[in-house]
Amino acid sequence: MVITDENVGPLYGKTAMDSLRAAGFEAATFVVPAGDSTKSLEWVSRIYDALADARIDRTSPLIALGGGVVGDLTGFVAATWLRGVPFVQCATTIEAGVDASVGGKTAVNHASGKNMIGAFYQPLFVLVDTATLRTLSERDFRAGLAESIKHAVIRDAAFFTWHEENADHVLACDTDALGALVEHNVRIKADIVSQDERETSGLRALLNFGHTIGHAIESLMARQADPWRHGEAVAAGMVAAAEMSVVAERLDRASAERIASLIARLGLQVTAPLAGQRDRIISLMQSDKKVAAGKLRFVLADCIGRATLYDDIKPEWIEAGLDRVLT
Ligand SMILES: NC(=O)c1ccc[n+]([C@@H]2O[C@H](COP(=O)([O-])OP(=O)(O)OC[C@H]3O[C@@H](n4cnc5c(N)ncnc54)[C@H](O)[C@@H]3O)[C@@H](O)[C@H]2O)c1
Numbered sequence: 001m002v003i004t005d006e007n008v009g010p011l012y013g014k015t016a017m018d019s020l021r022a023a024g025f026e027a028a029t030f031v032v033p034a035g036d037s038t039k040s041l042e043w044v045s046r047i048y049d050a051l052a053d054a055r056i057d058r059t060s061p062l063i064a065l066g067g068g069v070v071g072d073l074t075g076f077v078a079a080t081w082l083r084g085v086p087f088v089q090c091a092t093t094i095e096a097g098v099d100a101s102v103g104g105k106t107a108v109n110h111a112s113g114k115n116m117i118g119a120f121y122q123p124l125f126v127l128v129d130t131a132t133l134r135t136l137s138e139r140d141f142r143a144g145l146a147e148s149i150k151h152a153v154i155r156d157a158a159f160f161t162w163h164e165e166n167a168d169h170v171l172a173c174d175t176d177a178l179g180a181l182v183e184h185n186v187r188i189k190a191d192i193v194s195q196d197e198r199e200t201s202g203l204r205a206l207l208n209f210g211h212t213i214g215h216a217i218e219s220l221m222a223r224q225a226d227p228w229r230h231g232e233a234v235a236a237g238m239v240a241a242a243e244m245s246v247v248a249e250r251l252d253r254a255s256a257e258r259i260a261s262l263i264a265r266l267g268l269q270v271t272a273p274l275a276g277q278r279d280r281i282i283s284l285m286q287s288d289k290k291v292a293a294g295k296l297r298f299v300l301a302d303c304i305g306r307a308t309l310y311d312d313i314k315p316e317w318i319e320a321g322l323d324r325v326l327t
């Protein structure tokens with residue numbers, strides 16, 4: 001069963017089905033609406049109905065064809081249908097190709113928050129065909145690059161410089177640049193996840209750099225007429241986290257400016273128009289999944305290429321981070 005959304009299905013559904021049939025598979029398709037609200041138990045249930053109708057048994061793979069929304073939703077269904085059926089990710093967005101499709105986190109949203117219901121469930125394999133990335137809207141394309149900057153900041157200084165040197169090629173969808181971008185990101189993420197799959201040692205938690213403030217910004221900007229993308233909120237969240245790292249005397253000012261400059265260079269905003277909602281942001285952060293035993297945990301950058309998870313965060317550092325990004 002190929003699960004896709006209403007935008008990706010018309011573009012790549014036929015190619016995927018033809019390819020599966022040519023390889024001797026009998027395949028069906030299920031199309032869901034595009035957008036994060038599809039990551040819901042309601043859509044999980046509708047897919048279960050379709051799997052029952054199609055008599056999907058424990059040997060029949062589910063294939064997610066799309067971005068992070070289709071991947072997270074399909075992965076959760078695959079983890080739970082018949083206690084687990086084989087699962088394949090075909091990522092068609094930058095966000096999914098450089099981050100979401102690798103690592104086995106699957107989830108749907110709950111009224112109390114994003115990704116609250118989920119499972120760790122690894123795909124059998126991940127396919128990222130960079131040719132599909134050319135049909136992305138410019139906004140979705142750029143938003144996904146935030147996760148690539150994140151990987152570079154927490155793990156790989158040379159890859160950060162690569163972004164600075166290759167920004168034009170990436171933004172022009174150059175085939176070699178996109179191939180190198182995806183490959184390098186998958187290596188970094190797979191290296192981290194293979195050492196700390198369940199986020200118990202603190203290593204995988206580094207992937208949350210920019211995401212504590214970022215998630216709060218995302219949920220407030222989701223209510224705007226033109227909602228922000230996940231990556232757009234993470235970009236502003238990383239600028240805030242870099243500022244916090246400077247105030248906490250971990251990171252030098254010049255490196256924080258380099259991070260903000262690269263984010264801007266790749267077409268992402270370094271501020272969020274939420275100055276009037278500072279208290280709301282702080283209370284959203286308190287309810288974030290990353291709160292452990294009531295303590296706020298934050299990933300701060302020590303330098304470009306290395307980050308550390310801290311749980312002794314001073315409120316004034318958070319205030320300084322918010323001062324930097326809220327306008
Ligand atoms: N599981 C993880 O580890 C992980 C990591 C990061 C993000 N995520 C999740 O991923 C989701 C965001 O993913 P996303 O940014 O890919 O969003 P998305 O899946 O909503 O895709 C963005 C938009 O692009 C469209 N689209 C997808 N591929 C296309 C293509 N090739 N051409 C044209 N249009 C295309 C989609 O229909 C959608 O409208 C969030 O729900 C986030 O929580 C999960």
Ligand SMILES: [Zn+2]
Nearest residue numbers: 147211230234
């Ligand atoms: Zn993210």
